[in-house]
Amino acid sequence: MPYAVELLNITKRFARTVANDEVTLKVQSGTIHALVGENGAGKTTLMETLYGLYQPDAGIIRIHEKEVSIKSPHDSIRNGIGMVHQHFMLVGPMTVLENIVLGAETTRYSLLDLKKTTAEISELGGRFSLTVPLNEKVENVGVGIQQRVEILKAIYRKADILVLDEPTAVLTPQESTQLFRILSELKDEGKTIVLITHKLSEVMAISDHVSVMRRGKIVGEVETASTSPEELAEMMVGRRILLRVEKNDRKAGDPVLSINNLSYIDKRGVNILNNVSLEVASGEILGIAGVEGNGQSQLVECITGLLKPTTGSMSVDGIQIAGLTPKEVFARGLAHVPEDRIKRGLVVEMDVAENLILGLHMQKEFGTGLAMNLKAIEENARFLITKYDIRPMNPDALARGLSGGNQQKVIIARELSRNAQVIVASQPTRGVDIGGIEFIHRTLVEARDAGKAILMISADLNEILSLSDRIAIMYGGQIVKIFPNNKVKESELGLYMTGSKRGSSQKASDG
Amino acid sequence: MADQTKRRHWLEHPATQNFLIPIFAVVLSFAVGAIFILIVGQNPFQVYSVLFSQTLGTSYGIGQLLFKTTPLIFAGLSVAICFKAGLFNIGAEGQLQIGAFMTALVGMYTVGVPAFLEIPLLILAGMIGGGIWGFIPGYLKAKTGAHEVINTIMLNFIAAALVSFFVTNLFNVPATVHTPEIAPTGKIPRFDTIFSSFSGSPVNFSILIAILAAVAVWYYVDKTRYGYELRVVGLNSKAAEYGGISVAKNIILSMTIGGAIAGLVGTNYVMGYKYYFEEGFSTGTGFMGIAVALLGNNNPFGVILAALLFGMLEYGGLVINTMVPKELVSILQAIVIIFVISSNKIFRKILVNFIKKRTLRVND
Ligand SMILES: Nc1ncnc2c1ncn2[C@@H]1O[C@H](COP(=O)(O)OP(=O)(O)OP(=O)(O)O)[C@@H](O)[C@H]1O
Ligand SMILES: [Mg+2]
Numbered sequence: 122m123p124y125a126v127e128l129l130n131i132t133k134r135f136a137r138t139v140a141n142d143e144v145t146l147k148v149q150s151g152t153i154h155a156l157v158g159e160n161g162a163g164k165t166t167l168m169e170t171l172y173g174l175y176q177p178d179a180g181i182i183r184i185h186e187k188e189v190s191i192k193s194p195h196d197s198i199r200n201g202i203g204m205v206h207q208h209f210m211l212v213g214p215m216t217v218l219e220n221i222v223l224g225a226e227t228t229r230y231s232l233l234d235l236k237k238t239t240a241e242i243s244e245l246g247g248r249f250s251l252t253v254p255l256n257e258k259v260e261n262v263g264v265g266i267q268q269r270v271e272i273l274k275a276i277y278r279k280a281d282i283l284v285l286d287e288p289t290a291v292l293t294p295q296e297s298t299q300l301f302r303i304l305s306e307l308k309d310e311g312k313t314i315v316l317i318t319h320k321l322s323e324v325m326a327i328s329d330h331v332s333v334m335r336r337g338k339i340v341g342e343v344e345t346a347s348t349s350p351e352e353l354a355e356m357m358v359g360r361r362i363l364l365r366v367e368k369n370d371r372k373a374g375d376p377v378l379s380i381n382n383l384s385y386i387d388k389r390g391v392n393i394l395n396n397v398s399l400e401v402a403s404g405e406i407l408g409i410a411g412v413e414g415n416g417q418s419q420l421v422e423c424i425t426g427l428l429k430p431t432t433g434s435m436s437v438d439g440i441q442i443a444g445l446t447p448k449e450v451f452a453r454g455l456a457h458v459p460e461d462r463i464k465r466g467l468v469v470e471m472d473v474a475e476n477l478i479l480g481l482h483m484q485k486e487f488g489t490g491l492a493m494n495l496k497a498i499e500e501n502a503r504f505l506i507t508k509y510d511i512r513p514m515n516p517d518a519l520a521r522g523l524s525g526g527n528q529q530k531v532i533i534a535r536e537l538s539r540n541a542q543v544i545v546a547s548q549p550t551r552g553v554d555i556g557g558i559e560f561i562h563r564t565l566v567e568a569r570d571a572g573k574a575i576l577m578i579s580a581d582l583n584e585i586l587s588l589s590d591r592i593a594i595m596y597g598g599q600i601v602k603i604f605p606n607n608k609v610k611e612s613e614l615g616l617y618m619t620g621s622k623r624g625s626s627q628k629a630s631d632g
Numbered sequence: 633m634a635d636q637t638k639r640r641h642w643l644e645h646p647a648t649q650n651f652l653i654p655i656f657a658v659v660l661s662f663a664v665g666a667i668f669i670l671i672v673g674q675n676p677f678q679v680y681s682v683l684f685s686q687t688l689g690t691s692y693g694i695g696q697l698l699f700k701t702t703p704l705i706f707a708g709l710s711v712a713i714c715f716k717a718g719l720f721n722i723g724a725e726g727q728l729q730i731g732a733f734m735t736a737l738v739g740m741y742t743v744g745v746p747a748f749l750e751i752p753l754l755i756l757a758g759m760i761g762g763g764i765w766g767f768i769p770g771y772l773k774a775k776t777g778a779h780e781v782i783n784t785i786m787l788n789f790i791a792a793a794l795v796s797f798f799v800t801n802l803f804n805v806p807a808t809v810h811t812p813e814i815a816p817t818g819k820i821p822r823f824d825t826i827f828s829s830f831s832g833s834p835v836n837f838s839i840l841i842a843i844l845a846a847v848a849v850w851y852y853v854d855k856t857r858y859g860y861e862l863r864v865v866g867l868n869s870k871a872a873e874y875g876g877i878s879v880a881k882n883i884i885l886s887m888t889i890g891g892a893i894a895g896l897v898g899t900n901y902v903m904g905y906k907y908y909f910e911e912g913f914s915t916g917t918g919f920m921g922i923a924v925a926l927l928g929n930n931n932p933f934g935v936i937l938a939a940l941l942f943g944m945l946e947y948g949g950l951v952i953n954t955m956v957p958k959e960l961v962s963i964l965q966a967i968v969i970i971f972v973i974s975s976n977k978i979f980r981k982i983l984v985n986f987i988k989k990r991t992l993r994v995n996d
Contacts, residue, residue, distance in 0.1 A: 425874075427873060427874065446876065446878075447873065447874060447875070447876040448876030448877075448878075449876075451876055457874070459874055464868075464870050464871070465870050465871055465873075465874045466871065466874065467868075467871060468863075468864050468867045468868045468871050469867075469868070470867045470868075471863070471864070471867065475860070478860075479864065479871065479874075479875040480874070480875035480876050480877075482857055482860050482861070482875075483857060483876075487857070488856075488857050491852075491856045491857070491858070492855060492856055492857070493855060493856060493857050493860060495855070
């Protein structure tokens with residue numbers, strides 16, 4: 122079969138790192154090619170080079186067997202390449218339709234030909250089951266829809282090579298399934314797809330070939346049919362990896378975090394949280410599953426002091442925390458791994474050492490009076506960097522330059538170093554590679570075994586099922602069901618998550 | 633291999649680049665300025681050589697230059713510390729007016745206080761005056777979200793009108809637009825009282841206060857826990873919120889500190905030169921502070937260097953007055969600013985390409 126994309130000996134350096142080191146990747150036309158590898162392996166860099174966002178320092182790009190020069194995304198679009206970035210590049214206040222045509226408008230007398238465009242896009246959408254509400258503003262639709270908008274945008278520009286960078290990281294399981302259906306249809310139409318992902322189950326389910334990257338190099342390429350997740354994992358990390366969590370049964374202790382009838386009504390008067398009651402005991406992980414947007418984020422923000430609940434009470438170890446500021450909540454023994462690490466969890470323009478004290482910076486060990494204790498801060502960083510294997514192993518590295526997985530490790534390291542009684546962890550492994558996931562899961566289980574009370578929110582059902590001691594399901598701002606253990610089928614969870622089934626609203630401790 | 637750490641070319645260090653790029657920009661803007669000098673029919677080499685020899689070549693010139701530099705340091709620091717907190721302080725001009733006026737006002741009513749009390753007292757008065765003028769827009773921003781740019785501009789108008797009213801109606805020496813002299817014990821000695829070579833130049837020891845202020849800002853922002861909070865707020869206010877740092881408090885605090893530093897301008901003019909407050913004493917020093925902060929990359933020591941450059945240009949304008957129109961110096965100043973602001977990306981790219989070529993050659 123002919124090649125749609127050939128990247129030949131591509132080298133791309135950033136100041137200190139060689140992100141791509143003479144990488145050669147060939148993608149056959151009309152196939153789905155998965156690109157996997159650890160955080161920081163260079164996957165995104167390679168694809169963004171193909172898309173024209175970076176200029177390679179060396180190497181050749183061939184598209185449909187012809188050498189091309191790609192100096193900007195404009196060139197790549199002309200060569201039929203479309204890319205869906207991990208962080209979408211849409212204009213929130215504009216409609217879906219406007220976003221799709223932006224920069225590629227069909228005009229009549231230099232006016233936007235709305236009718237024709239709408240018809241074209243509807244036809245495209247129908248053909249690939251990419252249904253989107255064309256006249257809705259992008260900021261008002263969910264991430265799953267936004268992603269379809271990105272895909273439609275690429276196809277509308279006549280892309281026949283589509284690159285998707287970790288497309289399922291932000292999707293619910295249902296949305297992921299739909300996405301894969303769409304991708305298969307695109308493939309049947311003869312389009313070529315490159316898929317970056319950390320989820321090996323997805324690789325196995327949908328791809329034809331897999332390339333594995335490690336430390337800037339391609340370390341293997343196999344046909345999907347002839348490999349296994351275990352083999353891929355080993356190729357990625359260079360050692361055997363445990364793909365499931367090792368966890369002993371353990372009797373939970375006394376409740377530490379209690380939430381009683383918590384409600385939150387937002388500025389527009391919408392009831393986001395509705396009488397939520399939960400208890401998390403010492404030595405247990407309570408997992409909250411749910412389709413994103415059902416109040417999980419607000420629940421976490423209420424607990425951690427970022428939002429003021431409208432009514433209800435919360436306590437840590439019997440001490441009230443409702444309505445306190447984040448600083449006061451931290452002081453009462455809570456740690457928080459926020460769902461959005463770039464926006465909330467890190468100051469990317471600061472270095473790792475400084476990020477490792479965010480929220481702890483007023484503690485005595487890091488300074489008294491006016492001055493910071495720079496030596497202690499550096500030592501703290503060295504200690505945590507070693508303990509959590511954060512790379513690069515340099516306290517002075519800016520957080521911006523770290524790969525997603527290492528950024529997440531910085532946050533986990535910092536929050537666990539608080540030695541708090543309660544750990545609220547939101548999407549703790551989103552966008553993290555399997556080595557990192559294994560590590561973070563192990564860390565959370567260790568914390569649980571050390572008697573911490575852990576509240577974990579995750580859109581990843583696998584994570585919920587393998588880590589939780591009990592599972593709560595959130596739907597429409599309510600806890601609709603609590604399972605007393607994790608011996609539940611995914612499909613059963615799915616029914617509650619989509620609101621098709623509801624249990625009696627009950628207190629967590631009843632389980 | 634990724635993560636493999638090569639020895640970094642010295643030009644690759646951000647600190648070196650932050651230092652080199654403004655210098656590039658300045659050199660280039662002088663080159664462009666030369667074109668303007670040619671247009672007015674003069675020899676650029678001659679003009680520049682007079683400019684440099686008369687400012688840097690004599691101790692009198694240096695004294696004049698330092699005298700012009702001092703207020704620019706205060707104004708630059710004021711803008712820079714607000715920048716660090718993510719705020720754009722256009723109000724240094726108003727803050728320094730109020731501050732200097734307060735210094736003069738307290739100074740005229742405290743005759744008889746010994747110098748070791750009077751000098752700190754007047755310094756404090758200036759800081760309080762400027763600080764209040766910074767506090768107001770900071771408070772409004774923190775509590776109502778009102779944008780500091782608009783409010784500081786408005787407060788500049790109010791400050792100008794207020795001091796103008798006071799020095800023409802209430803606190804003036806009759807028939808003048810200045811206040812009476814401050815208490816003699818509040819005077820800061822001029823350089824020429826100690827070093828006779830500076831004779832005639834008004835440069836005085838308030839420049840030490842400016843340098844001290846720069847060190848203090850550097851220490852506060854980079855080395856203290858409160859400076860850490862201020863930087864977090866400036867870089868990512870959502871992360872600040874998450875980390876238990878009060879964004880509102882830090883906005884108010886940094887604007888107040890910024891205002892207080894601008895208020896120190898009175899040490900140079902009121903305490904060290906005229907010994908009274910005079911209407912129109914500041915010709916846009918506060919606005920120049922924005923350029924100084926930008927050129928100095930919001931780094932306190934960068935601010936000192938940038939203030940020296942602008943101080944030189946300001947005084948240099950006077951020495952080449954006879955050769956070229958004084959407007960040319962304004963043009964030169966503006967060109968420097970434009971180049972510095974717009975050149976960052978371009979020069980960085982040139983630098984990177986240069987390094988690339990060099991390293992390739994070394995590797996061959
Ligand atoms: N703009 C940049 N400036 C400097 N270094 C960068 C930049 N972008 C990436 N890097 C570095 O290049 C390497 C490869 O990063 P890249 O983002 O391509 O990894 P990735 O395989 O996509 O990782 P992840 O799975 O975490 O998304 C990393 O070491 C990263 O720190
Ligand atoms: Mg990536």
